[in-house]
Amino acid sequence: MLEINMDDVIATIQSVQPQLTAIAIALIVALVATVAVNRRTVANQGTRKLTHASVWVAAVATVAVAINLMLTGPLNSMITMATGTRYELSQQTIDTTNDLAVDIEREGITLLQNNDGMLPLTDTDSLNVFGWASTNPVYGGTGSGALSDAYDTTSLLDGLHMSGFDTNDELTGFYTDYATTRGDVSITNTDWTLPEPPVETYDDGLLSNAKEFSSTAMIVIGRVGGEGSDLPDDMNATDHTYDDESNKPKAANYTDNSSEYQDFPEGTHYLELSQSERDMIDLVTDNFDDVVLVYNGANTFELGFVEDYPQIRSVLWAPHPGQAGFAALGEVLRGTTNPSGKTADTFVRDLTQTPTYENFGDFPYDNVDEFGVESTRGIRTPAFVNYSEGIYVGYRFYETAADEGLINYEETVQYPFGYGLSYTTFEQSIGAVSYDEATGTISFDVTVTNTGTAPGKDVVETYVNPPYTDGGIEKASANLVAFEKTDELEPGASQTMRIEFDDDDMASYDYRDAKAYVLEAGDYGISIRSDSHSVIEESVISVPRTVVYDSEDNTHNGDVTVATNVFDDAAGDxxxxxxxGRFVNYVEATAAPTDFSMSDEDKATFTNLSNYDPSDSDDADEQMPTTGANNGLRLADLRGVDYDDEQWDLLLDQLTFDEMDSLIANAGYQNAAIESIGKIRLSDVDGPAALKDNFTGVSSIGLPANIVVACTWNKDLARAYGETIGDMAHEINVSGWYAPSVNIHRSAFGGRNFEYFSEDPTLTGELAAEQVIGAKSRSVYSFTKHFALNEQETRRNGQLCTWANEQSIREIYLKPFETIVKASGDAQALMGSFNYIGNVYSSAHEGLNETVLRDEWGFKGFLETDYFSGALYGYQDADQLIRNGTDAMLASTETTNHIDSRSATSLNAMRRATHNILYTTVNSWRYENGEPEQSTPIWQVALIGVDIALGVLLAGLVAISIRRFMKRRAGER
Structure with missing residues (x-):
């Protein structure tokens, strides 16, 4: 379902303002002229009527011309997309996709606790399912990650029934009678209400009937997140929650379930139990001794309370399952599926004590009024966020902090990263670890044996603990470096897994001294672990000499050029x-900001639409490129032709300024046509768990969210995910997929954590790369997003300056993108982010988009902005972006998405951008069989017909008016 975003509405109105003004003027002039004629020519009826007819014919003609200009100009792309052919999935593809969704959820559901072996439930077929979320669970996120309502959805209760469980219908009716919808969490509205019935509404008959129905209870707790809204980290405070309507901080919007108490008392947040939920859990555990808790949410939750209730014997994490995945929940409870999920994030006991808590949210500058953007929502001024924790994100912090004595691990962490239980047991043994210095390869075998009584799968997690010098390069004591998942092993069976990685995967980025990646000499601990904290076996390899990756013949991880400092200006103060000093600066570094002023130095170089002038970056030495040549090439001729082949120059010489501008400017949810070279319009669509055409309404089935894929730790399932997306894309005529989303779970409160994978860049990058490769195998190009440092939704498009040091940018936040670019090869795409990196808009950051992406990583494809709303956001200018490495504007309306300058600098940048776009698109599946047929959009055909009919009608009216006037005039004589 398409969400109506007021930014889109306002941008659309602004784009047609000249035409609307012309229409208004034409009608006003016609009315004024009519009144004036009536007053001045009362006695001469013939003259008056002829004048009336002439005036109104002219007015109608003017209106018709204005409407034509609107439709064929600013609204052209939008109408073309909205009136496109509607395609449907075949039943075979629907069935195959649903099967995959269940497979992913089977391996993504994570067993966090199973005291006394309560699960699987083999001795009961009846379940009392408590918790309002059991009747309205979370299937996916909101915004671009929302699921379509065009396909059947397996509910949580359906999933239980499919595995033979009877559920208490009286309880279900009780919850649905209380409420049928949760609060709306969307881009344009956030209502965080959790409609959990107060305990006083459970009558004695309901509970006595429940106890008679079954002695086993299941409690469901659900949490939702979505695009545009981070989860409230304090439900009552106004210091971290941004109100996009008023441009001011605000408390979270929610409604209490009772007038007798607050659901969220002072100091509580969205990722802990509400008072109504806690009361419900008290009620259930007072009446049942065998309770399983299911947490249905993508963001890690404070689950420490389960230790207060011995009746809660088992805990399952079942993140967003998509439209079919809940079938797996019943299987896991029944035991026909043995859970093999592992946590993709660390579950801590107190989320307010994480290193990022005080530096995540809403921090507006107090001295930047000159950069304010005027909109219907008031003046929006730049804000900032400090990534002050550096590389110590997620488990990297907790493992290192425990090793250094800063924290008590057991008191801080409840479920480590990479943790998950099974209905069976496994043993892992590591073979000899070899280090081939000549090739830089570390390799060894791990044998996994099922030592229990049930079939199951296990994960081999490999971590590196590098040598650390106090005061030297920052290093975490645990770093995931490789992982593999076994096949399903029968009891007693074994599988040997080969683990290999390169020594430069153990290197760290030294942004202070070497300004390069460095592999320091010393002993490196290579361990296999059952999670980030629990070592199974460890071996040590010795690196005899320090290696600095700073020369052309010695680059890091296959870089085309040497990686050196690019983001010095993004570190800030x-x-x-x-x-x-064992984290001696922890309190200072993780404290909330106290200085809300942008420095004079940063203000001097800050750019938005108010001060950007393309001529400031014009290169007087650049030569004007050739345009409009007649070389006779068609785009289809260049399919499979090398990116650097001279034929590309000949093709690009053929294009005009307007053709390149249209291709670059009109890239919102499509890839525009260029008729002269046989470039057809292609469809590029949302979202991370499905394919959704926001204009025609055509959509695919929603797969489980990427957090579920991450919890599977299964590369094969990730590859199948991408392949299935590619198969569905063919059937609904889609060429480009706005996914996968690979930003990092920097904070548990991130609104889009459901569509991002993990707190770890290695797990994220490896699995996302498989998705991209899978889609590419079907010749569908993926827009990996959001490039880069888009870890929060708060003020994401409000000129958000993101400050981070180069080491964390490269090792944590860029690493998934790097992995994907290097693994997936050419002819792919990336989507930029809304935020600034330091004080430079990410899509205008030459260091990010040219130096790192293209020069270092060798990317050959095209980079598109996130949604382009130009003047509304106040900082997006197409000319600036193409000069700094961005190629296409994700715009569906006319704004600042067109190139205004015709300097040689702009035209050469347009040429490069056009090359990148065409190279990717010609290698997509639509060009597999030569040049595709290109037809005129049906609405344009209809418009031509209407224009002809209207022209004939107006001409006829004029002719009739003149003839009548001549008759009256002849009669008067």
Whole structure:
């Protein structure tokens, strides 16, 4: 379902303002002229009527011309997309996709606790399912990650029934009678209400009947997140929650379930139990001794309360399952599926004590009024966020902090990263670890044996603990470096897994001294672990000499050019967390900001639409490129032709300024046509768990969210995910997929954590790369997003300056993108982010988009902005972006998405951008069989017909009016 975003509405109105003004003027002039004629020519009826007819014919003609200009100009792309052919999935594809969704959820559901072996439930067929979320669970996120309502959805209760469980219908009716919808969490509205019935509404008959129905209870707790809204980290405070309507901080919007108490008392947040939920759990555990808790949410939750209730014997994490995945929940409870999921994030006991808590949210500058953007929502001024924790994100912090004595691990962490239980047991044994210095390869075998009584799968997690010098390069004591998942092993069976990685995967980025990746000499601990904290076996390899990756013949991880400092200006005046002195600066580095002023130095170089002038970056030495040549090439001729082949120059010489501008400017949810070279319009669509055409309404089935894929730790399932997306894309005529989303779970409160994978860049990058490769195998190009440092939704498009040091940018936040680019090859795409990196808009950051992406990583494809709303956001200018490495504007309306300058600098940038777009699109599946047929959009055909009919009608009216006037005039004589 398409969400109506007021930014889109306002941008659309602004784009047609000249035409609307012309229409208004034409009608006003016609009315004024009519009144004036009536007053001045009362006695001469013939003259008056002829004048009336002439005036109104002219007015109608003017209106018709204005409407034509609107439709064929600013609204052209939008109408073309909205009137496109509606395609449907075949039943075979629907069935195959649903089967895959269940497979993913089977391996993504994570067993966090199973005291006394309560699960699987083999001795009961009846379940009392408590919790309002059992009747309205969370299937996916909101915004671009929302699921379509065009396909059947397996509910949580359906999933239980499919595995033979009877559920208490009286309880279900009780919850649905109380409420049928949760609060709306969307881009344009956030209502965080959790409609959990107060305990006083459970009558004695309901409970006595429940106990008679079954002695086993299941409690469901659900949480939702979505695009545009981070989860409230304090439900009552106004310091971290941004109100996009008023441009001011605000408390979270929710409604209490009772007038007798607050659901969220002072100091509580969205990722802990509400009072109504806690009361319900008290009620259930007072009446049942065998209770399983299911947490249905993508963001890690404070689950420490389960230790207060011995009746809660088992805990399952069942993140967003998509439209069919809940079938797996019943299987896991029944035991026909043995859970093999592992946590993709660390579950801590107190989310307010994480290193990022005080530096995540809403921090507006107090001295940047000159950069304010005027909109219907008031003046929006730049804001900032400090990534002050540096590289110590997620488990990297907790493992290192425990090793250094900063924290008590057991008191801080409840379920480590990479943790998950099974209905069976496994043993892992590591073979000899070899280090081939000549090739830089570390390799060894791990044998996994099922030592229990049930078939199951296990994950081999490999971590590196590098040597650390106090005060030297920052290093975490645990770093996931490789992982593999076994096949399903029968009891007693074994499988040997080969683990290989390169020594430069153990290197760290030194942004202070070497300004390069460095593999320091010393002993490196190579361990296999059952999670980030629990070592199974460890071996040590010794690196005899320090290696600095700073020369052309010695680059890091296959870089085309040497990686060196690019983001010095993005570090800002921030104190970054350091391991030095056993994290002696922890309190200072993780404290909330106290300085809300942008420095004079940063203000001097800050750019938005108010001060951007393309001529400031014009290169007087650049030569004007050739345009409009007649070389006779068609785009289809260049399919499979190398990116650097001279034929591309000949093709690009053929294009005009307007053709390149249209291709670059009109890339919102499509890839525009260029008729002269046989470039057809292609469809590019949302979202991370499905394919959704926001204009025609055509959509695919929603697969489980990427957090579920991450919890599977299964590369084969991730590859199948991408392949299935590619298969569905063919059937609904889609060429480009706005996914996968690979930003990092920096904070548990991130609104889009459901569509991002993990807190770890290795797990994220490896699985997302498989998705991209899978889609590419079907010649569908993926827009990996959001490039880069888009870890929060708060003020994401409000000129948000993101400050981070180069080491964390490269090792944590860019690493998934790097992995994907290097693994998936050419002819792919990326989508930029809304935020600034330091004080430079990410899509205008030459260092990010040219130096790192293209020069270092060798990317050959095209980079598109996130949604382009130009003047509304106040900082998106197409000319600036193409000069700094961005190629296409994700715009569906006319704004600042067109190129205004015709300088040689702009035209050469347009040429490069056009090359990148065409190279990717010609290698997509639509060009597999030569040049596709290109037809005129049906609405344009209809418009031509209407224009002809209207022209004939107006001409006829004029002719009739003149003839009548001549008759009256002849009669008067």
């Amino acid at each position: 921030v104190t970054y967390l350091s391991r030095s």
